[in-house]
Amino acid sequence: MATDSSEELAQDTETSSVKAGSGGEMKRALKLPKPKMRKRNLLYAVLIIVVLVGGWQVVRKELRIGEKVYAQAAGHKIYREDVKDLIGNTKGVSDRQAATVLADKYLTEAMAKDAKVSVSDQDLVNEYGKEINTQKTQQKLYYQRKVNQLYFKKLGAYTRGIYKGKYLIANFSRNIPHPSPLMAEEKSANPNLGNPKAIAADKKYAENLLTKLYNQITDGKITFDQAIEAEQQDPQVGLKAYPTQPHSGSFDTSKGYGSLLTADVTAKKIPTIQAGTTTKPFLAATSSGATDNNSTLGSYYLVVRMDESRGGVNMSFDQYLQESKQKLGYKINV
16 A cells, blocks of 8 residues: 555656646747747838838928928929929029929919910910920920910910900001101102092991991801901902001901000900900091091991900909919919
């Protein structure tokens, strides 16, 4: 029995030793992954830092944080690299000049969008010639400056009003005298110069011709283009009779105002004509300022067909430009 007890005791002691040993091994087994976890956690931390730093660099680059803004307009900011890229190899151009050209670019584009004004490649060629296409790639600053100038020109026309259509004109000024040191020579060449009866007859003929053409147009007997041709070929008021005066044709004030449309009466009349309408014949005045139907200073009658009428603001272009600059956050900072 004693032997059995001793054996049992020995077995219990061995078992306890094994259990104790097993517990130690288990503890050691649990402790083994810790260095690997530390390395993995460290790697994760490094990756997070790299991502954060990289992300910050991307954000910083995209938002241009810390970079000087050379100029701005219409939500666009202009930086040093933009200015240097525009200047390229062009000599004698300051950063301020180049920044202004870029600011004007964004300003005019925004103003033109509101005014529904555009500048096409063909517009540029018509304005500056075919060499503008070469400047587009080789002299970017001069090219952009010319684009801006054409936008400003068209926006100036918009400020005054953009009117498109056709008109008939009948001149009667050949016998109307104007102050001149050569008056004696002119009267010798034209005995009717200053003759009231001759002037009245010419004036009546011009009025009658346009009245007849206007009635034929409104009655659908001829088109407006046919009326234009009739005036140009007329022996009394047409191209041969008045080779140096304006004649019937088309007008588009977005491309500029001719002298015909800036005469006192015409300039006041044009903005009042609604698109899609045609005026009855009316007497226009010369720059001398005569406006009444009985005046001998009036030099032509007009019929105007208005196809498009828009724009026209109650301020000068300079005022309109300054208001637009303020509205669109235009600033030059160099």
